[in-house]
Amino acid sequence: MNAAHTIVIVGAGPRGTGLIERIAANAPELHGERPLDIHLVDPHPPGGGRIWRQKQSPLLRMNSMAEDVTMFTDDTVPLDGPVRPGPTLHTWAQDVREGRTAAQAAPEVLEEIRNLGGQDFPSRRLQGVYLRWVYETARAALPPDVTVHEHRGHAVRVRGPRDGRQQVTVRGRAEPLEADLVVLTLGHLDAEPDAGQQELARFAARHHLVHLPPDHTADTDLTRLRAGEPVLVRGMGLAFIDLMVLLTEGRGGRHENGVYIPSGEEPVLYAGSRRGVPYHSKIGYPWEGERPPLPRHLGPAEVRDILSRTATPDFRRDLWPLVAKELGHAHYHRLLTAHPERAAMALEDFSEKYAAAGPDGPEVAALVASAVPDPSDRLDLEALDNPLDGVRHPSFASFQDAMRAYITADLERRHDPRNSPDLAVFLGLLSVYGQLTALGDIGDRWHGFFSHLASGPPGLRLRQLLALSRAGVVRFLGADMTVETDEAHGLFRARSATVPGAFTEARALVEARLAQPSLRDSRSALLSALHDDGAAGTGTGLLRVDPADGRILYRDGTVHPRRFALGPGTTARTGAAFTRPRTGGPAFRQNDATARALLTFLRDPPRRDRSAR
Template sequence: MIWNTQHINPQQDLYSYYQEREQKKLQPHGDNTIAIVGGGPKGLYGLNHFVNRVRIDRATKSYKVLWFNNDELFGCGPNYSIHQPDYLLINYCIGHLNAFHDKYSQKEDQQNFMEWLSKVKCIDTDVQPTDFASRALVGYYLQWVTKETMRQLPANVQLQLIAEPVVAIAEQNSKARIETNTGSWDVASILLATGHCYNNTPLINESEVPAVSYIRSPYPVSKYDDIASDSKVGITGMGLTFIDIALALTEGRGGTFDNGEYCPSGKEPLIYSFSRTSLPILCRGPQYQEKRPLHLLNASKFKLWMQQPTKIDFEKDVLPIIEQEIQLRYYAVQFNENGLEPLQSLINAIPLQHRFTLHKLLKPNLTSEEEILRYIEENIEEAQRGEQNSPLMAAASVWSEICPSIAELYSSVGFTGNSQQQLDQYYFGAFNRVSYGPPIANMEKILALARAGIIRFVPLKKPTIRWQEVGSVFVVCDENGKATSFNTLIDARIGRPSLHQHNAALYDTLLSQGLICPHQNEAYFPGTLSMDKRGKCNTLARVPIYCYGANTEGVFFDNDSLSRTKNDTSCYWVDDTIRTL
């Protein structure tokens, strides 16, 4: 079952609720004013932490919390906007969704996503942990959690929502001054939960290209409404975002899917998909079943690594064991054998050239559109079999199981600079491609669109893009001279922190003012600002300024998650803020 906003009773949006509720007349002293910059899920989690800590500590001081966001989408942010179409789905089953923290279970009316959905749904279908949901529906849940947090504000906490982008932060005596285009506020503590505020490096010289032809950021998908139906659209990137764009240009224009086939509306453009690797993302079924044991990368192994006095070389020390574990998991399913020694004996009997390897998982050789389509078809079949019956899906699931432990190593013991760079720039994306894919239903839609001739997969080695004024088209070609042209170019990559590329306006301003500096691991600069292992900015000592979420990548690992506990630096911000004030 895929749940969407049509399956629930009408819900009031958060900003309307905020504007209607009676604001407390409390006017705290300016020294006790704090700020959260970023209104998405991470900003919500920080707010919820603070409110509950004040309630638990029974503080007598009065606090004012200023919560800034670029727009009115507080609680859900743009990724889980309640205004986006329902065909945009989350890529994990709903049994894992809970925006509350267990430590506050006695202090608030906590409901995980399934419990909330069971109360607000307007159809008789039972809610199952293996179901999926639209991102807009998850957005309504996140806004409900925000409303619950606001409803239970202690008497000594005042909350003000400011729907304006923060453009600058400056030091002001013992405080920090937050500036928007219309005002400024002095605060004693800041949580930066700015989310996906980063731009990608331009694919082409923008000054040459009409703005309507080159779409640098993929969201919101409403920006594709002006693309003509007779256009040829090139999408660089073949991951989750590519799927969203493809569905916006087809299902979003009135096309329908029926029994594995696509029924066009006649408004669809022709879509060309290409990427640096030409490898589609793997779909997956619900990740909610009992896993087979991990033989090598178990808790004791990670405990030993955590006790190391020096940094770990990811490629030399960790990656070979990941490869062994993936191979063991693959053949555990194929031979229906969980014992380590019997498994190793069975594997050793297979000639080397015929063994399943990490290379075969991460880098299959796809040189034609036909091979790409066959790869997608086989992946759908394997995902339908599930991890318990599909060796491929079982092997792919290893990364998602060990990723929390890898993240702990990453941020505590640390990896050497060179190996962290390889993990950040290659292995992270390669493993995510096979382990964190879309629901099966979405990849079935992509296959149907390809069979209908609306999506064309273009395998290119080391593609380069140029703008050709004659004909007003983009031309993408590979090192062998193979070329394709199209009218519109959409960048489906998601930007990551990159201070040296000046790809986020607020952080670029802070860098130019000398208020932050780049994080460095040996000779490697990941792209984020320098912070300690709790997320506190190293260069602004007088005011507690903490980072939480995507802006910590490079210091912390794999933050693009709704998890309430993974890499939770907001709890340290709350501790420091209450202690300081």
């Protein structure tokens, strides 16, 4: 009997789980005659991995509704492999409640499953139970001669020739794992601090201050932040929301009828960022009626045209005009379809003129002005992205009132179905992200714009933020926040453009964001070793991969035939951790392409490999 082929997958979280699901789906067509061993390496249990592990605070929640989370393909995903439908998180919870599916979880998580509604935002530990079930289901669907071996530990090195077997070193394991192919599905990783963060850390050490660098909030030592003391917080995205929750409810405070009742253990958070505002609230109503046809103005043909003109497109020059036109198409299609009484032009007439207008000229603005009488019904992407541009306040006190009004208005808008074009824009953002993955690293501006509009917190969290602001536990600093160090007084000092001349001082500074991906400076020994071996990175730190199947690119211009990578640290990163049903799922497409490449390689190895045997 022939010896088994071997694949090592490094990373057992959602991406590694999704890849196993796609291997199982494609195996009936592509799996050859030889047995296959899959070695799964991760220090955390398979399924949830680090971020979605079941052992974490129940206060930490997803920023997606249960009905909007799936790990399974549907017929909207452009696959070469077969569609294998499966339950959304919400449907799976129903199956558990009604006895059709078993879930292995702590009693308090089972209680959450029993009470989970489709439009609820589940805890991350509940999502970890769902992911574990998906992993076990995918593993059970593999052919009998495909075996999965789990290894709890950190992979630290990959060695081996391009035309031969690879060796994956796992910390604490005496012998490396031998592999025909290696796939990295590492998720978000920590990175060494950059020069600015190192200087802040040295300043903090000299003056016995607290400096918490970019990190996963759930893994940060927050005990160093003392009750009642001011804390500067730089960043107002999802990491800030986690920080806010863990330092308030996590310290015994509680919310009652829109009022925060403090425990007395909370610090006082002074929060600011580049935009100076939190991410927009998640939309709080379901989709109804006709969806906008997507893609329309930024699809595969436009991507091919861009790549024919330049290998390194400039986001603002080459992509933003098409992005804006695509999002405008989604917005106005929905407005004229669902709310025609608010338009002065029929959909057919508008669509024809909109398609003929240039992507970034005055024609679109003139057309919209004539077709949509109420300016509040028009899409203003710049105002959505940078609401505090040019806004100035005479004092922090007046700015607090303005920020509470801004957050209240955002909550009202994002929970009112009369504003359903906002949900159409969300679908447009997903469509655009699916197209942009083919272009590699296009910089951080797009990712930040997408996250601000599409990856915000549940409305509940922003209502809690309002309560914390009224209680004085959270205070807003404004936009273009900067942090200075005062050697004479041993303090951090924060300023913003929104309140000129004002500043806030504190003995603690928290960088409320994830570390930037960094191939060269990653704290992953595996990625650092890959960089030393010649793997190619981008200026923003992403690992370069072939967008067709995830094979790793090297600085000498070659593609490694036996090494693959998927996920947020690569140039093929996608916009969200999980896929919303019936939205095309670019991560599913990537997983499928990689799974098929792996199985095809093993079934039909390159000629040099065959002769070597």
